[in-house]
Amino acid sequence: MGSILVLGGAGYIGSHMVYELIDAGEQVVVIDNLQTGFREAVHPKAVFYEGDIRDRAFVDSVFEKEDIEGAIHFAAVSQVGESMKDPLKYYSNNLCGTEVLLESMVAHGVDKIVFSSTAATYGEPESIPILETDRTLPTNCYGETKLSMEKMFHWTSQAHGLRFVSLRYFNACGAHPNGKIGEAHNPETHLIPLILQVPNGQREYISIFGNDYDTEDGTCVRDYIHVNDLVQAHILALDYLRRGGENNIFNLGNGVGFSVREVVETARRVTGHAIPEREEARRAGDPSTLIASSEKAKKVLGWKPQFGDLNTIIETAWNWHRTHPHGYQTK
Numbered sequence: 345m346g347s348i349l350v351l352g353g354a355g356y357i358g359s360h361m362v363y364e365l366i367d368a369g370e371q372v373v374v375i376d377n378l379q380t381g382f383r384e385a386v387h388p389k390a391v392f393y394e395g396d397i398r399d400r401a402f403v404d405s406v407f408e409k410e411d412i413e414g415a416i417h418f419a420a421v422s423q424v425g426e427s428m429k430d431p432l433k434y435y436s437n438n439l440c441g442t443e444v445l446l447e448s449m450v451a452h453g454v455d456k457i458v459f460s461s462t463a464a465t466y467g468e469p470e471s472i473p474i475l476e477t478d479r480t481l482p483t484n485c486y487g488e489t490k491l492s493m494e495k496m497f498h499w500t501s502q503a504h505g506l507r508f509v510s511l512r513y514f515n516a517c518g519a520h521p522n523g524k525i526g527e528a529h530n531p532e533t534h535l536i537p538l539i540l541q542v543p544n545g546q547r548e549y550i551s552i553f554g555n556d557y558d559t560e561d562g563t564c565v566r567d568y569i570h571v572n573d574l575v576q577a578h579i580l581a582l583d584y585l586r587r588g589g590e591n592n593i594f595n596l597g598n599g600v601g602f603s604v605r606e607v608v609e610t611a612r613r614v615t616g617h618a619i620p621e622r623e624e625a626r627r628a629g630d631p632s633t634l635i636a637s638s639e640k641a642k643k644v645l646g647w648k649p650q651f652g653d654l655n656t657i658i659e660t661a662w663n664w665h666r667t668h669p670h671g672y673q674t675k
Contacts, residue, residue, distance in 0.1 A: 353372070397419050400448060403444060419441060449506065464486055466478055509592050546669065557633075562605075601633060615662055
């Protein structure tokens with residue numbers, strides 16, 4: 345078997361992917377332009393190429409140097425708010441990058457790809473939990489580009505025999521239990537790292553946007569999945585394609601959903617810090633509840649999440665943030 349190419353392997357989920365693949369005995373090649381990823385996050389045993397997947401000559405050169413069997417694709421910009429202000433950045437990075445990658449894969453006879461998609465492809469859900477068969481009507485440019493990428497895989501598959509699995513999930517969170525890698529974004533926009541900046545002395549309080557949603561405690565309910573559970577689903581999807589599985593789409597969710605207030609309360613328990621909160625107005629475009637059903641992934645891929653407990657998720661995140669208050673930067 346050849347190497348697995350991880351695109352965006354220096355990013356948050358991608359770096360955890362690389363660690364788990366290497367632990368599973370795979371040879372791994374990483375491409376990342378380090379726009380949002382960190383060189384320090386890449387496993388020392390992975391072969392690393394710094395470059396942009398929109399650069400065809402660069403991508404071709406990697407396929408020519410390495411014996412690539414299949415790809416796992418995380419190389420995309422992924423901030424919903426930014427995608428609304430700068431949609432063309434999202435089309436350029438996400439769609440043009442994927443087009444070039446697929447051209448190169450087809451040219452080099454690489455026929456398997458696992459894609460990190462998003463439940464933002466569904467838009468405002470018609471029912472909860474969200475099923476793979478529900479309609480896709482994204483409400484932001486980020487979700488739109490990810491849905492377009494899925495369609496690109498579909499048509500490339502029809503024409504060239506590429507096989508793909510698309511994994512749609514919401515909020516990746518937590519950190520690797522080994523404490524070596526974790527979540528680091530600049531600026532940080534994700535709820536759990538933002539909450540943990542309070543006990544870390546980096547912010548005075550956490551903002552809660554909206555307390556009058558139609559949920560049990562009035563705050564938004566979201567699906568939080570531990571990053572290592574996500575990564576295991578990608579490994580299972582790769583195995584599924586290796587065994588000849590057909591093109592498929594799977595949701596990855598915890599099936600329960602946790603409210604913003606529950607997440608804050610759990611963080612108080614885990615850190616032993618008061619974590620003051622401030623209630624603010626609702627943010628535009630925030631649906632009240634987003635929970636995905638992952639029954640299909642459990643049935644077809646045999647996925648069994650190990651870190652479903654919110655306490656465990658926040659403990660692993662706190663373990664990382666407490667020892668890396670500035671992420672991969674030393675100060």
